[in-house]
Amino acid sequence: MIIKNIAIIGAGVMGQGVSYQFAKYNYNITLIDIADSALENARKNIRNIERLDKMLHKSTSNVNVLDKITFTSDLSTLSTADFIIENITENITLKETLYQKIKAHIADHALLAVNTSAVSITRLASFLKHPQNVMGIHFMNPVHLKPTVEVIKGYHTTSETIDATQELLQAVNMTGVVVNDMPGFISNRVLMLTVNEAVFALQDGVAGAADIDKIFRECFGHKMGPLETADLIGLxxxxxxLHVLLSSYNDTKFRPAPLLTKMVDAGLHGRKSGEGFYKYN
Incomplete structure (x- = not known):
């Protein structure tokens, strides 16, 4: 399958990172969001990602990334896409509403990837006309610095869809690890337990946030501790x-720490809000 045109739905942090990564490798990108302010913010942030990537990480791409990206709120532009990446909020109701709107615009040959860390690919695929063309890709943040992703195979996902997805990822210097569709897949099924237990340890006064993270960095060689990671992802x-995992598995091991709920209620969402377990300028 020849893929030239990629549509990305959702212009938040992940949508910006995915847009940059594929545009850098000369794909034609359409970035779609319902809010003009989100699109304008994405334009500014993608320009900054490109500047820093070239300055700090020595990107050798000679592509002017913004020349490869069309910013729009028009869902009908999906009709020209060979590959669609959906990045909106991980809320099954919101996603179902979106899929009901977009299914009439998606070309029969187009593949759709759900950029998700927990939501069922099989369930989302059922909302579209060609569930065999749907798979998950769990990108990590920041996308251009995290070259390995989870590729999630839903119940109806064909091997041809997985193969085409793997070829596309390889074309942008990324690697996909194929996993089956279970809530949380591998990364978040394990990571969320670790983060949540670290929050419980902080809540119980076992150690402070900095010392908890230091143990993981210096004893286990992790680049970031669990609470630093939580701030990066967003509390x-x-x-x-965690709510999705608790509901899906009906297992109390996924119950959120009360401190985590309190911090989210207080608007302490991590780096994106300026404060989480740490403060950011």
Missing amino acids: DTILYT
Whole structure:
């Protein structure tokens, strides 16, 4: 399958990162969001990602990334896409509403990837006309610095869809690890337990946030500790994912720490809000 045109739905942090990564490798990108302010913010942030990537990480791409990206709120532009990546909030109701709107615009040959860390690919695929063309890709943040992703195979996902997805990822210097569709897949099924237990340890006064993270960095060689990771991901996202896992598995091991819920209620969402377990300028 030849893929030239990629549509990305959702212009938040992940949508910006995914847009940059594929545009850098000369794909035609359509970035779609319902809010003009989100699109304008995405334009500014993608320009900054490109500047820093070239300055700090020595990107050798000679592509002017913004020349490859069309910013729009028009869902009908999906009709020209060979590959669609959906990045909206991880809320099954919101996603179902979106899929009901977009299914009439998606070309029969187009593949759709759900950029998700927990939501069922099989369930989302059932909302579309061609569930065999749907798979999950769990990108990590920041996308251009995290070259390995989970590729999630739903119940109806064909091997042809997985193969085409793997070829596309390889074309942008990324690697996909194929996993089956279970809530949380591998990364978040394990990571959320670790983060949540670290919050419980902080809540119980076993150690402070800095010392908890230091143990993971210096004893286990992790680049970031669990609470630093939570701030990067977003505490609101962590909490929502835990709720999804708790509901999906009906297992109390996924119950969110009360401190995590309190912090989210207080608007302490991590780096994106300026404060989480740490403060950011």
